[in-house]
């Protein structure tokens with residue numbers, strides 16, 4: 001492998017992202033955390049699985065940023081996750097200082113990197129990373145829509161009794177209670193699910209998708225990591241391999257969908273340059289109103305950021 005991806009935060013999401021990247025031989029990985037021994041121990045443990053899992057990617061665990069120098073992609077998962085009864089927004093103050101600190105430490109060694117933000121509240125943490133890095137919007141974006149869409153795809157496949165591979169789903173908006181799942185752009189075998197499932201069933205799937213995060217928090221007493229890490233790795237793969245994949249990501253809007261200066265989940269073309277294009281399409285009045293409500297909520301969070 002020549003390409004290097006740094007994952008900051010060696011907790012549940014970060015370590016699983018690192019594991020999936022090396023297992024798929026997408027890139028070499030540097031795993032960083034503030035807790036002494038954790039990134040080193042997890043890296044060694046994952047590397048010791050390599051002979052059995054059959055991958056040759058390299059991995060380094062560290063509490064400092066030297067090893068991260070020259071990374072093409074930096075994934076930021078550092079921060080605290082939710083506990084039951086907490087919303088993602090409750091994390092803003094703690095994670096703002098962590099994400100800002102991480103960006104300022106990682107960027108000098110990797111000035112050309114693309115930053116993929118995962119820490120919550122996602123849209124606000126993207127803004128923290130954008131302000132701290134002063135990078136163009138193409139290179140600072142967040143993971144939420146791929147996860148939210150994957151959850152919806154799973155629920156649709158389950159309801160229809162078909163392979164998850166046959167379902168597509170589309171979720172726009174902020175990563176939170178105001179996310180906007182779009183059933184009319186969600187399909188099974190190319191057929192809109194609105195043709196295949198009764199309205200009540202679709203409404204129930206939309207609601208379950210919106211509450212997908214809290215459903216896991218209630219089981220685990222912390223937030224999810226298997227599906228989130230898969231979603232992050234799909235984005236990393238699109239960037240590292242310059243795939244030009246269309247994926248829903250939290251992108252900084254500059255007039256698209258009639259909105260400006262706000263991070264929001266929209267379809268983008270992801271390639272080596274990061275967000276190479278924000279893809280726009282016509283929304284119904286109802287969808288537009290839902291997206292605007294979502295943007296309003298994200299802006300409220302921007303308003304309580306300190307930096």
Ligand SMILES: NC(=O)c1ccc[n+]([C@@H]2O[C@H](COP(=O)([O-])OP(=O)(O)OC[C@H]3O[C@@H](n4cnc5c(N)ncnc54)[C@H](O)[C@@H]3O)[C@@H](O)[C@H]2O)c1
Nearest residue numbers: 009010011012013033034078079080081118119120143228
């Ligand atoms: N965007 C999404 O869809 C999504 C999905 C799941 C989780 N998340 C968010 O991702 C974050 C991580 O979740 P998790 O379950 O992995 O949490 P976790 O507690 O398991 O791991 C977080 C790690 O970050 C480390 N950390 C804290 N401050 C740091 C710093 N300054 N520098 C480096 N490392 C630091 C901690 O030591 C810990 O190991 C949370 O904010 C969570 O809400 C987002």
